[in-house]
C-alpha cells in the first residue's frame with residue numbers, strides 16, 4: 001500500500017508554498033499537497049472513487065485523472081503532489097470521455113444491478129455514473145459469480161459489488177489498526193479477504209468496528225438490517241485521524 | 249581479512265596467465281540452463297574423461313562456461329584458440345573431437361555450428377565474456393580485466409566524475425523504458441536522504457525472454473562490478489539483486505559469485521583499502537511479470553505484495569523504505585565496467601549518437617537460428633531477422649516480428665528497415681522492452697497473436713487500477729468472440745477505443761503497454777480482423793472461426 005506523507009492544506013502565505021494553475025487560475029498550496037486537495041481548497045471538484053480523506057491515497061480507480069501541461073501523460077489527482085509552476089486541467093472532453101470509460105469498465109467488471117442493491121441511491125459509483133451521463137456500457141458485461149459472506153454477526157460482504165477501491169482495507173489497517181482485511185490474488189481474481197482468507201465470522205482479528213461498511217463507496221460491505229443511509233459515513237476516517245493528531 | 253589491492257588483481261592475472269599458458273587449448277562447455285537441459289553436464293564429464301584417455305590433460309583445459317547464444321543447437325562447445333563452435337555435441341562425439349581437434353589439431357568442419365552470419369553481425373559488449381570464462385571462478389573474471397574498473401573509480405575518480413562519464417556515454421536503461429542511466433544516477437546522488445539503495449532488476453518476466461538469465465549465468469561478476477561502481481557514484485550502502493526463483497541456476501551462480509567477491513573483500517567495507525563499503529543481497533521473486541515494474545519490485549523487496557504504486561514520488565527520491573533508490577536492469581549494469589575502463593567516447597562509438605551501445609535479445613519464434621544475440625543499437629530489424637537469425641526456416645513466408653515482449657508491437661515486412669533504438673521503435677508502435685524478438689510466419693494468425701498476448705496481460709495484471717484489471721478482460725472477451733467466428737464489425741471499434749483508454753489511463757507500464765499488440769495488429773493487419781469477422785476465415789488456420797463448418801483446429 002502507498003505511504004505518502006501528506007500535509008494539511010490551508011495556509012497561503014508560506015515560504016513552503018507552491019504556486020500552480022488549476023484550470024487557468026493561479027493557486028498556492030503548501031508543498032506536498034495533492035492536486036486533488038489543492039483543487040478542493042480552491043473550489044474545484046474532481047470526481048473520485050478510491051480516494052477518501054484521512055487515508056493514504058491509492059490511485060487505483062483512475063477517475064480523478066487530470067491533464068498536466070507539458071506532458072501527454074495523465075496523472076491521478078489524488079496521489080500526485082502539486083508542484084511549482086504546474087498547469088493542471090481538471091476538465092476536458094478527453095478527460096470526460098475517459099472518466100466515462102472508467103465508470104463503464106467498473107460497471108461491466110462485476111454484477112452491478114442498482115435496483116436490487118442495498119446501496120441504491122447511496123452509491124458513489126452510481127452517482128458518478130449519473131453525473132457523467134453513463135447510459136450504457138460499451139462492453140459485454142461480465143456477470144460475476146464472486147462469493148458473498150454473511151458469516152459475521154452483522155457485517156456482510158457481497159464481492160460482486162466490490163470495485164476493489166481498498167478503502168475498507170485501508171481504514172481497517174490505518175484507522176482501526178486491525179488489518180483484518182486485505183487483497184488476495186491478482187488480475188480478475190483479486191478480492192477482498194478476511195485474515196487468512198477465512199469466513200468473516202471466523203476472522204479473529206476483526207473488532208466489528210463497522211468502519212469498513214461506513215467507507216465502502218458501493219453496496220459491497222453493508223450492515224444487515226440497517227438502512228445504508230445511516231451506515232455510510234465518508235468523513236469518518238478524516239474525523240478520526242484529525243482527532244488523533246490533535247490529541248497527540 | 250586482508251584487503252585487496254590493485255597489485256593483487258595484477259598478481260591474480262599473472263598467475264592465471266601463467267597457469268593458462270601451460271595449455272594449448274581451452275575447451276569451453278556451455279553449462280547454462282538450456283544447454284544443461286540438453287545434457288551438457290554429461291558432455292563436460294565426457295571431455296574430462298577423454299582428455300585423460302588421450303593423455304592430453306596437460307595440454308588442454310576443460311572449462312564450464314556460460315552461453316554463447318546458439319541455444320537451439322546445444323549443447324555447444326567452444327574451443328579456443330580460434331573460437332571453433334561445435335554444436336549439438338553429445339558424449340558420443342566427444343572422443344572424436346578430442347582426437348581430431350586436440351590430438352591431431354584438425355578441427356572437424358562437419359560438426360561446427362553452421363551459422364552463416366549469426367556471430368559476425370553481432371557486437372558483443374555485455375556478453376563479452378559469455379561462453380569464454382568460467383562464471384564460477386572470480387579469477388577468470390579478473391583475468392579478463394574484471395574489477396579493474398572498480399579499482400579505477402575507487403582510487404582515481406570522484407563519484408561525480410563517474411556520473412559524468414556515464415552521462416557522456418549516452419547509456420540508456422536496458423530494462424525497457426530507456427531512461428538515460430547517467431541522469432538517473434545524478435538524481436539519486438543528489439537526493440538528500442540516507443541510506444541509499446540499489447536494486448538490480450533481474451525479474452525478466454516476459455514470456456520466452458531469457459537474455460538477462462543468460463547474462464547472469466555467464467558473467468555474474470560483470471553485474472556485481474556494475475552495481476559496485478553505481479553504488480560508489482550515487483553513495484549507496486546496500487544493494488539487492490532481485491531475481492525470479494524460476495532461475496535456479498542463475499541464483500546459484502550469483503550466490504557463488506557474491507560469496508567469492510565477499511571472500512576477496514570486494515564486497516563489504518574498505519573495498520580496495522578505501523572507505524567505500526557496499527553489500528549485496530539476493531532477493532528471490534515469485535515470478536509475477538508485474539514484479540519487474542520498478543515500484544512493484546520495491547514493494548516485493550520490502551516483503552510486500554508486488555503491486556505498483558503511482559509515481560511521483562519517484563524511487564530516486566522515495567524508494568525502498570522511503571529512501572532514495574536506484575533501480576537498474578542487470579544488462580545496464582553490466583555495461584558500466586566497460587564504460588569506466590574504456591571511456592565514454594569509446595562506448596559512444598558503438599550504436600547511434602542518441603542511443604549508444606548494444607542490446608541483447610532473445611530471438612525466438614519461426615527463425616532458423618534462435619538464441620541469445622547482442623547487436624549494436626540502430627541495426628535494422630531486417631538484419632537481425634535475416635542475417636543473424638537466418639530468416640524463416642522451411643521455405644515459409646515471413647509475416648511479422650514482435651519486438652518488446654508481451655506488450656510489444658507486431659511489425660510487418662514493410663517496417664523491417666526500422667532501426668532498433670528506443671525512439672524509432674516507439675514511432676512504429678513497438679517498444680524495446682527487456683529484449684524479446686519473436687518472428688512470426690504465414691502459419692501465425694495476427695488476431696490470435698494479439699489475443700494470446702492480451703490473455704497474458706490479463707493474467708498478469710496486479711489488480712490495482714480499473715483500466716488494466718477490468719478493461720483488459722473485456723478486450724479478451726471480444727477477441728474470443730472474433731476467433732470463434734462470432735465477431736461483429738463493431739468489435740473493431742470497441743477494441744480500438746478500449747486499447748487507447750487502457751494505454752492512457754492505466755497506472756503502470758503493464759497496463760500502459762499491454763494494448764500495444766492489439767494497436768499494432770489493428771494498424772498493420774486489419775484485413776485479418778475483417779476476414780475473421782465477415783468471412784469467418786483464418787488464413788493461418790489457427791482460429792475456429794466458423795460456427796457452421798470446419799473442424800476444431802489441432
Ligand SMILES: Cc1cc2nc3c(=O)[nH]c(=O)nc-3n(C[C@H](O)[C@H](O)[C@H](O)COP(=O)(O)O)c2cc1C
Pocket residue numbers: 420421422423424425426427429449450451452453454537538539540541542543575576577578580581682756757758
Ligand atoms: C510490467 C513491467 C515489467 C517490467 N519487467 C522488467 C524486468 O523484468 N526487468 C527489467 O529490468 N525491467 C523491467 N521493467 C522496467 C522497470 O520498471 C525499470 O524501468 C527498469 O528496471 C529500470 O532499469 P533500467 O533503467 O536499467 O532499464 C518492467 C516494467 C514494467 C512496467
Ligand code: SF4
Pocket residue numbers: 161162163164165166167168169192212215216217218220221
Ligand atoms: S468492499 Fe467496498 S470498500 Fe472494500 S474494496 Fe470493495 S468496494 Fe472498496
Ligand code: SF4
Pocket residue numbers: 538556708709710711712713714716717754755756757758759760
Ligand atoms: S496497470 Fe495493471 S499492473 Fe499496473 S497498476 Fe494497473 S492493474 Fe496493476
Ligand code: FES
Pocket residue numbers: 047048049050051058059060061062063064065076077078079
Ligand atoms: S480517486 Fe484518484 S485514482 Fe481513485
